[in-house]
Structure formats: structure tokens, C-alpha cells
Amino acid sequence: MYQNTTDALGYIVARNGYAASDFFYIPTTQIDFFADLMQIFFEAGVFKGIAVLKFLAAVEHIVPPxxxxxxxxxxxxxxxxxxxxxxxxxxxxxxxxxxxxxxxxxxxxxxxxxxxxxxxxxxx
Known part of the structure; x- marks a missing residue:
């Protein structure tokens, strides 16, 4: 996941996937982590599609067909x-x-x- 990445900015801007941010389910066990992470991304001006992708990279999840x-x-x-x-x-x-x-x-x-x-x- 973090190959050839030397800092957080490099990871955030890396083209390492796609996430549709319009619709997704967040389990209750992850809601606090999600809220904190999204607050950080919001304050940094990170586009929501990228923010959701980075959240998914940090948690176990299922991608539907x-x-x-x-x-x-x-x-x-x-x-x-x-x-x-x-x-x-x-x-x-x-x-x-x-x-x-x-x-x-x-x-x-x-x-x-x-x-x-x-x-x-x-x-x-």
C-alpha cells in the first residue's frame, strides 16, 4: 500500500485506486475514526473522493461487484x-x-x- 511513498502528501496524491463517495456504509465501530479522518481531510481541502479512498485503504472493507x-x-x-x-x-x-x-x-x-x-x- 505504501510502496515508494516517503511522506503523507505523497500517499494522498498517489493514484492508487478509485472510490465513489456518493454512497457508502460505515460500520458503527469505524464511525469515530471516519469522522476524525474526514475532519482532517476537510480542513486540508482534500477532495471527498480521495478522502474516502484513503479511509478505505485504512480499514477492512468489501467492494461489491x-x-x-x-x-x-x-x-x-x-x-x-x-x-x-x-x-x-x-x-x-x-x-x-x-x-x-x-x-x-x-x-x-x-x-x-x-x-x-x-x-x-x-x-x-
């Missing part, structure tokens, strides 16, 4: 229903302002909301 996480390119946000499927763990957040368009709202309800309803109310 790429097929279960979808980050939709900004240019394709209106096509979110194409990317969405019921086995996803995470779908990149959609802004509520997109729901002003009636056709977008209908596709959102028939794909995302319907699937949530089925998953929550279906008893195995």
Missing part, C-alpha cells in the same frame, strides 16, 4: 431506467429536479419505485 453498482454518466442520466435492475446494490443518485418531467417521472416510478415496492413487500 461492478455489475451491482451503476454510476450513470451525466450525459445518460435521462436513460437511468436502462441501467437499473433489481439486483443492484447502488444506483447513482438521481436529482429530484429531474422528476419535473412527466415521462422521466413515469419511468422512475415504473422501474425504481416499483422494484423497491416488490423487494420490500415480497416475503420469501
Amino acid at each position: 461492478r455489475t451491482k453498482v451503476k454510476l450513470i454518466p451525466r450525459r445518460n442520466l435521462s436513460d437511468f431506467s436502462y441501467f437499473y435492475h433489481r439486483d443492484l446494490i447502488m444506483l447513482h443518485p438521481l436529482k429530484q429536479s429531474y422528476l419535473r418531467d412527466a415521462s422521466f417521472k413515469q419511468r422512475y416510478c415504473t422501474s425504481v419505485i416499483r422494484t423497491f415496492r416488490e423487494m420490500l413487500l415480497t416475503v420469501p
